[in-house]
Amino acid sequence: MFEINPKQITFARVRRRLTKAQLAKELGITSRSLQNYETGATVPDPETLAKMAKLLNFPQQFFFLDEDMPEIREHAVSFRKLSKMTDAMKFCTFSAGAIALKVNEWIEERFNLPSAELPDLSDLEPEEAAATLRRIWGLGNAPIPNMIHLLESKGIRVFSLAEETREVDAFCTWYEGKPFIFLNTIKSAERGRFDAAHELGHLVRDVYTMQHGLTHGPEMERQADAFASAFLMPxxxxxxxxxxxxxxxxxxxxxxxxxxxxxxxxxxxxxxxxxxxxxxxxxxxxxxxHGYRTNEPEPMERETSQLLTKVLDILHSRKQGRREIAESLSISTDEINALTFQLTRLSVVSGNSITTPKLKKERPKLRLI
Structure with a gap:
């Protein structure tokens, strides 16, 4: 007999930015009852569980998972505009990131993804760090055609942020030795490129700070901006x-x-x-x-993930897709869409063809340009 995991109830509630009182009211129960559900003192009856799953948009089986969701610790995350975030927004964002970690794990079990190639440039000033990283990556002084493609080719996992976290510009974190960047797709394409470079600055210059829970202050953000500026415009x-x-x-x-x-x-x-x-x-x-601070003139085409596009293309060739990922992780397809730049079945990037492996048990290696 499977038992309900009370931590999953808390996770789902936080993911939807609901307080215990708000969720209890929606369910027609007392706050004390919900508190007991989340501590494991009691369990919801089948009718209440079904109503909870529908309200929170999580499949019922999600609440029976033995393995807890990954935990993104606050000290290991670099947020832009952290001071403007409420705790509810912050923890909602953490939960969205945790789902992305599970999606990435699912993908890595089936595909060989690029390994991280990030040097530690914490001893360099932003301008020098940006120039050094360009030199290491062989970029010279040329413009960067696509920031997301570049980051993914260097082993950085890039996901989009969900609608519920629209106030968050971007954030980055390290998890089990892998670097992750999350980008808001509501902002302009130009802003998204700068945000991506900003978070890259944190990943190569603030590793010690993020791993040891040191204070993230305005100066750290200013230096990440300076890095992004120098990286995009040598x-x-x-x-x-x-x-x-x-x-x-x-x-x-x-x-x-x-x-x-x-x-x-x-x-x-x-x-x-x-x-x-x-x-x-x-x-x-x-x-x-001219209003160009908020509305960028002659806007660029928004950048999106090459890696996730190729993964979805290969899955499509196998008559699979987001639904299989969602069902495997016991989450809704809405979560997958929110994290994968709302990608539909797209043509392969830059005209490069993808050859579906003949042996399905082999993990295909994704070549990123």
Whole structure:
């Protein structure tokens, strides 16, 4: 006889950002009853369990899983704008991340994914760290065509954030020696690229801080921003591409070249001392006047996961898909969609063909460009 795992009830409630009182009210029970369910003192009757599963959008079998969900500890996570997050939002985000860890585990059991190739650059200042990482990865000073593809090719697991966590820009963490980055897909594509580079900065410069629970402060975030700016717009490239006049018209060309926002370009030129404070202030005023701080002009196409696309393509060739992943993990397909950039059955990236292995027991190795 399978027994209900009370920790799964707590996990599902937190995932939906509900307090005990809120969930109890929806279920038509007392808060004390729900408290007893979550401590294991009592168990819900079949009717209450069915209602709970429907309200929380988790299959009933999820509550009977013996193995607890992975735990993402707060000290091991780097959040952007942490001070603006409520505890409910924070722990909802942790639970979404925990589901992603299970999805990644499911994928790794069936596919050979790239191993992490991240050096420890914690002893370097942001500018030097960005230049060093570019050199190690053989990127030179060229623009980065796709940040997510680059991160995945270096063994970083990249997932999207769910709708419930829309206030979260991005976050990263290490789990069992693997680096993870989570990106908000509601933001602009340009903002998403910068967020990805920002989190990369944390992964290569703040490993000790994240692993030992040290304080994450504003200075740490400022340095991650500086790393992202230098990584996406190398100093040599910025110097070589100074516009004849610092106007929106000229910056638009550079925006498409580097794949960053107008605000980020203006700030980068200013931080390197290549534009006067007077010109910089006027440029910022003009950008704000046109509404380009919140609505990026001539927006880029949003980047998405190459790795997850290839995984889903191969599964599709086997007449499988998200449903099989969800059923295997006892979660809803909505969770899979939220974490995988809402990917539909897409054509393979960049025209590279995928050869489905003849022996299904073998784990195919995914080649990422």
């Amino acid at each position: 100093m040599a490239s910025v110097t070589a591409n100074q516009p004849p006049a610092y106007t929106i018209k000229y910056l638009m060309k550079l925006k498409h070249y580097w794949g960053v926002s107008l605000v980020a370009i203006a700030y980068r030129f200013n931080s390197l001392g290549l534009v006067s404070e007077w010109n910089y202030r006027n440029l910022c005023i003009e950008i704000a006047k």
